């Protein structure tokens with residue numbers, strides 16, 4: 045048994061406790077949460093700072109870890125995608141080493157669960173070690189070509205079948221983005237995932253050309269597809285934001301994780317939440333700055349009681365894989381977002397989005413959420429620009 049105490053403890057499922065004591069067993073299971081004055085001080089392990097549950101990273105592409113620093117910043121999404129496609133193929137050993145390093149970096153930064161996009165089986169060896177809980181999203185796209193849906197589904201089903209799940213982990217087949225998945229492919233994905241509740245991730249409203257494509261079939265995606273000799277003859281603009289196309293074709297019974305949402309309006313958030321009570325919003329602020337040099341308007345999400353989660357995206361579009369660094373970026377640019385709201389996004393909301401809240405996301409008795417120390421915090425336990433993270437359990 046360990047008795048951890050710190051200046052502040054944030055259980056996330058209840059109010060913060062000043063000078064609290066967190067009692068855990070050998071396996072890291074939470075046994076009790078108490079006040080320090082009821083305890084024998086000599087039996088306590090004291091840490092200066094705040095104790096928070098392990099972080100949940102709901103959006104990453106671990107298989108793109110080898111492109112750290114290789115793709116230009118600030119170009120916008122389409123030039124970014126072109127650079128990823130042309131630069132992602134390197135020697136298998138380099139890809140494997142980078143994945144291993146990135147996985148360790150996340151563990152060191154207090155991340156205990158990961159929602160990870162996979163197009164290929166490169167990360168499956170690391171995931172089999174089970175050092176955190178992984179929700180692997182096998183990601184499908186057919187460039188909006190109904191005729192390509194069969195082949196896309198068949199090819200990625202082979203990848204899906206190769207992933208052997210470590211205990212506590214999960215997998216599903218998911219659509220890449222509104223601008224890259226045909227109605228036929230959405231149908232196949234829905235049929236495959238069935239009626240048992242899963243988590244489905246989709247990139248959403250990330251770039252102005254995505255908007256233009258759906259509003260009036262204009263913008264840079266037309267030329268982008270043209271450069272691959274992909275004709276969009278059958279595609280018809282909907283006259284609405286891209287998310288409505290996704291809502292029309294996705295199954296509302298699953299937990300749905302909309303990722304990025306830099307252009308999502310209050311009306312869009314409310315429409316998605318009316319469509320399904322299992323709607324989550326993953327924000328990846330550093331990646332949004334890296335790729336598009338823009339951020340979502342978080343006030344929209346706060347006003348709508350939206351369940352926001354935090355993602356790092358991959359090392360191709362970020363400088364590190366750290367949830368704390370994502371929270372610092374939110375604080376720097378939209379400092380009105382309260383620390384405790386962000387902490388919930390980074391822990392319990394993420395655990396719920398991935399279906400992992402049975403063990404993760406809060407200091408609830410009986411859970412094994414991991415224990416993370418935030419050092420160099422402000423007087424009420426919140427983060428500052430030079431706060432550091434250290435994993436205790």
Ligand SMILES: [Zn+2]
Pocket residue numbers: 103104105161247303357
């Ligand atoms: Zn992504």
